[in-house]
Amino acid sequence: MGQRPNSPAARDVAYHLHPYTNARKHEAEGPLIIESGDGVTVTDDSGKRYIEGLAGLWCTSLGFGNERLIRAAEQQMRRLAYYHSFAHKVPPPVIELSEKLIAMAPGNMGKVFYANSGSEANDTAIKLVWYYNNALGRPGKKKIISRQRAYHGVTIASASLTGLPYNHADFDLPIEGIRHTSCPHYWRGAQDGESEEDFATRMAADLEQLILDEGPETVAAFIGEPVMGAGGVITPPRTYWRKVQEVLKKYDVLLIADEVICGFGRTGDMFGCETYGIEPDMVTVAKALSSAYLPISAVMMRDEVYQAIADNTKKIGTLGHGFTYSGHPVSAAVALETLKIYDEMDIAARASELAPRLQNGLRRYADHPLVGEVRGIGMIAAVEPVANKATRAPFDPAGKVGAQLDQRCRAHGVILRNLGDTLAVCPPLVIEEEQVDTIVEVIGKALDETWEWVR
Ligand code: PLP
Numbered sequence: 266m267g268q269r270p271n272s273p274a275a276r277d278v279a280y281h282l283h284p285y286t287n288a289r290k291h292e293a294e295g296p297l298i299i300e301s302g303d304g305v306t307v308t309d310d311s312g313k314r315y316i317e318g319l320a321g322l323w324c325t326s327l328g329f330g331n332e333r334l335i336r337a338a339e340q341q342m343r344r345l346a347y348y349h350s351f352a353h354k355v356p357p358p359v360i361e362l363s364e365k366l367i368a369m370a371p372g373n374m375g376k377v378f379y380a381n382s383g384s385e386a387n388d389t390a391i392k393l394v395w396y397y398n399n400a401l402g403r404p405g406k407k408k409i410i411s412r413q414r415a416y417h418g419v420t421i422a423s424a425s426l427t428g429l430p431y432n433h434a435d436f437d438l439p440i441e442g443i444r445h446t447s448c449p450h451y452w453r454g455a456q457d458g459e460s461e462e463d464f465a466t467r468m469a470a471d472l473e474q475l476i477l478d479e480g481p482e483t484v485a486a487f488i489g490e491p492v493m494g495a496g497g498v499i500t501p502p503r504t505y506w507r508k509v510q511e512v513l514k515k516y517d518v519l520l521i522a523d524e525v526i527c528g529f530g531r532t533g534d535m536f537g538c539e540t541y542g543i544e545p546d547m548v549t550v551a552k553a554l555s556s557a558y559l560p561i562s563a564v565m566m567r568d569e570v571y572q573a574i575a576d577n578t579k580k581i582g583t584l585g586h587g588f589t590y591s592g593h594p595v596s597a598a599v600a601l602e603t604l605k606i607y608d609e610m611d612i613a614a615r616a617s618e619l620a621p622r623l624q625n626g627l628r629r630y631a632d633h634p635l636v637g638e639v640r641g642i643g644m645i646a647a648v649e650p651v652a653n654k655a656t657r658a659p660f661d662p663a664g665k666v667g668a669q670l671d672q673r674c675r676a677h678g679v680i681l682r683n684l685g686d687t688l689a690v691c692p693p694l695v696i697e698e699e700q701v702d703t704i705v706e707v708i709g710k711a712l713d714e715t716w717e718w719v720r
Contacts, residue, residue: 268295273310297675302329305693305700307680318674318681318704320693323494323526323645324552327606328693334558334599334606341598348594350379351587356594362601366563369604371522371538372545375568379561379592383525383551384418386562387488390521390547391422392586394486397519397570400577408479410472410487410518413448414496417488417523426488429496444479447471448493451502452638453657461502469508473515481516486546491537494526497687498647500640506541519546519570525562526645529553529604530612530694533620533643540642546570556603561596616644616694619701623690626705633709635666635716644694648708649687650715660686660719669718673711679704 268275274295298310348356398406417426425439449468493499522545527537551562578584637651652660667683
């Protein structure tokens with residue numbers, strides 16, 4: 266399908282290298298141009314409206330066109346459009362946001378550092394862990410353990426943490442000192458007759474063995490998403506997080522919780538850490554922190570971690586880390602207003618209230634001939650097709666069926682995202698019951714049509 270000469274689509278193809286896009290396919294097919302958004306819907310340049318079933322990229326929890334967020338940005342821009350937090354300076358919204366975040370954070374956080382994206386937050390977390398262990402006189406304790414199929418971002422260090430092959434392939438990643446332990450996906454990974462609890466025990470044993478193989482004195486931290494998002498919406502098996510934390514404690518390994526998707530109500534609690542009884546040493550947040558209206562992310566850390574870091578800044582003379590936009594006042598003002606709205610609407614309770622509609626709705630398709638597993642918690646879910654229901658064999662080539670499903674959903678007015686063949690759902694949390702039903706119905710239609718297409 267060629268694009269009209271000089272059309273916006275043709276100009277996009279001519280000049281723009283898209284993230285997470287097959288460039289040659291894009292040249293042939295052109296972009297989907299999204300022109301506007303309102304509530305949970307977006308509209309393309311032909312006037313077709315879609316429910317945004319993935320909240321953009323798992324991020325705009327308050328949907329589009331929220332007047333309060335627009336006003337918060339405008340007012341702050343007029344007052345102080347930019348300032349920074351280097352060398353003891355700070356704009357007021359950043360003070361307020363820090364107090365608020367520390368008060369609401371999971372576990373027992375003492376300080377917050379700001380960045381612009383989830384990737385930067387996770388990069389910062391790694392750097393602070395290294396800095397911390399140097400401060401404690403343990404220069405050999407530096408390795409970071411992540412998991413296969415984890416998603417922690419795309420900068421050099423965070424992409425190394427990410428456990429997906431295409432984030433490493435031909436980028437010469439991962440960097441040194443990053444290890445990946447097993448992915449806790451029960452449905453895919455369990456052995457015959459293995460219970461969920463036994464599987465969790467085995468996953469924790471794998472982690473322990475990796476730490477022992479590497480040498481506990483070389484392992485600094487473990488990073489994990491409470492629910493794995495972009496790796497396929499993988500909810501942890503029962504008892505997994507308790508067992509993992511026991512291992513980490515035993516070997517004095519810090520736990521970094523990546524709440525970039527789970528944070529702010531997605532799992533039905535304010536944080537995924539609450540849902541799974543995780544007591545982290547550091548927490549990273551982004552995305553829904555500002556409902557994605559402006560880029561902002563944060564790394565929070567326990568006071569004990571901060572104290573060692575603080576001592577080191579005194580020794581060196583400064584914390585040699587910080588972004589031009591660490592604590593951007595406009596982003597901070599928008600984040601603060603976002604958190605106020607979350608409080609007022611009791612966002613986690615709202616997600617819990619909506620969750621059965623989404624989760625039970627989708628589980629109706631568990632018997633569909635195309636479906637291997639339906640999974641999720643709160644307002645995040647996934648449907649994974651398989652080529653053979655009995656053996657759970659995936660389709661070959663991977664991703665073709667997922668792309669078909671995604672396309673069918675879009676044709677029926679719902680934008681979702683296929684992660685390989687797995688279809689992910691993560692709508693804005695301001696969605697209404699009927700709109701959840703629409704997403705579920707459309708996925709049903711797309712499954713039927715895709716089943717006809719593969720047969
Ligand atoms: N961590 C998680 C759990 C994510 O899902 C993402 C993005 O999807 C990131 C980190 C990276 O965030 P960003 O794309 O803002 O760099």
